[in-house]
Amino acid sequence: MEDALIFKHMQAAVDIVNSSQHPTSKVAANLVGRDLDGYEFSIVRTNGWPQPIKDILGTEARIGNSSGSIHAETQALLESKLSQDAAIFITDLPCPNCVKNMAEAGVRKLFIDHKGFEKDFAQRRGHHFDDMSMKICEKAGVSVTKVFRKDGVLTSLFKPKTGYTPAIEKPAILQTLPHEPSPFLFQKTIAAEYARYQDRPFALGFAQSLLGKAHIISAEVHPVLGYTSQTIEEQDPKYSYLLQPVNRVLMTASRFGLKLIKGYIFSSRIPTPREMVNLIGAQHTEIHVGDLADSRDAEGLQAMHLLEDAGILGFRKLN
Numbered sequence: 001m002e003d004a005l006i007f008k009h010m011q012a013a014v015d016i017v018n019s020s021q022h023p024t025s026k027v028a029a030n031l032v033g034r035d036l037d038g039y040e041f042s043i044v045r046t047n048g049w050p051q052p053i054k055d056i057l058g059t060e061a062r063i064g065n066s067s068g069s070i071h072a073e074t075q076a077l078l079e080s081k082l083s084q085d086a087a088i089f090i091t092d093l094p095c096p097n098c099v100k101n102m103a104e105a106g107v108r109k110l111f112i113d114h115k116g117f118e119k120d121f122a123q124r125r126g127h128h129f130d131d132m133s134m135k136i137c138e139k140a141g142v143s144v145t146k147v148f149r150k151d152g153v154l155t156s157l158f159k160p161k162t163g164y165t166p167a168i169e170k171p172a173i174l175q176t177l178p179h180e181p182s183p184f185l186f187q188k189t190i191a192a193e194y195a196r197y198q199d200r201p202f203a204l205g206f207a208q209s210l211l212g213k214a215h216i217i218s219a220e221v222h223p224v225l226g227y228t229s230q231t232i233e234e235q236d237p238k239y240s241y242l243l244q245p246v247n248r249v250l251m252t253a254s255r256f257g258l259k260l261i262k263g264y265i266f267s268s269r270i271p272t273p274r275e276m277v278n279l280i281g282a283q284h285t286e287i288h289v290g291d292l293a294d295s296r297d298a299e300g301l302q303a304m305h306l307l308e309d310a311g312i313l314g315f316r317k318l319n
C-alpha cells in the first residue's frame, strides 16, 4: 500500500473518533480491504454500544462478565465485507481481544496512530499491548506500523518474515451447503457437527456469499492464530489466548465475505457474554443452543437471562 493511502486511511479513522459514544476512551478504526468483486472498501467505526443494548439496558449495564460495548476494531470486523488480507487503521493501541479477532478474520496489516501511544489510557493498556497484543501479531504474522500523520513518517514495529505461515491446529471449517437453508438441513448439519466435535464445545452458522452461494461455517474453541495447545502462553487474568466458537464463526464469516443467515446460528453450549454482545453487534436477534444448562461460566447463564428478558437476544433450544 502506498504511503499516501496509509495516511489517508488513518485520517479517516481520526476524523470520526470524537463521534464515539464512549465518554472517556474514544477510539476509531478503519478496516480497508477488497470485496469479492475486487473493489476496495473502507469501514470506519468507533467503539460504542449496539443500539438495542444502549436503548434497553443502557451503557452502564454489565452483560454477565462483559461490558455491553464493542471496540471499534471488532465492530468494523463484524461489518466487514471480506477481511482476508485486509489492513486496519486504529487511533489507539488495540486490546488483545481485538487482535485475536483480527488474526482470526485474516487481517494482515495493523496501523496505529502515533497519538494512540500518548493518551492516558494507552498508559493503562500499555502492558497488555506489549505483553499480549504485539506477541499475538508476531505469532499470527500481522505487521504493525506506527503512523506519524503530522510528520508523514511510518515506523515499523513488527514485520513478519517473507513466506511466514502461522501455526494453526484446528482452522474453522467451511463447507458448501448442499441445498437451500431449511430448518431440516440445519438440524441435520448440527447432528453431523456433533459427530465431528463430539463433546467439545462448538458453534456453526449458515452463511451466504454475495455471489449467492451458501456455506456452513463451524469452529470449536481454539488458541488464537499462530499458537497451538503446546505453545499457548500463560493466561493473563483479564485476557485469554483462546477464541470462543461463536466469535470464530463471526470472524470467519467476515474473513471470507460471508453473511451469517439469521435464524441459522448454533452454539452447542450457552455462548460467553462477550460472544453474545458481538452477536448483537452483528445485528443478530437469536441463537440456537444445544444445551441450555451448559455454559463456560456462571456469567453466561446470567447474561442469557438478562438479554432474553430484555428481548434483545433470543435463545432457542433445538427439539
Ligand SMILES: [Zn+2]
Binding pocket: 071, 072, 073, 094, 095, 096, 097, 098, 099
Ligand atoms: Zn479491543
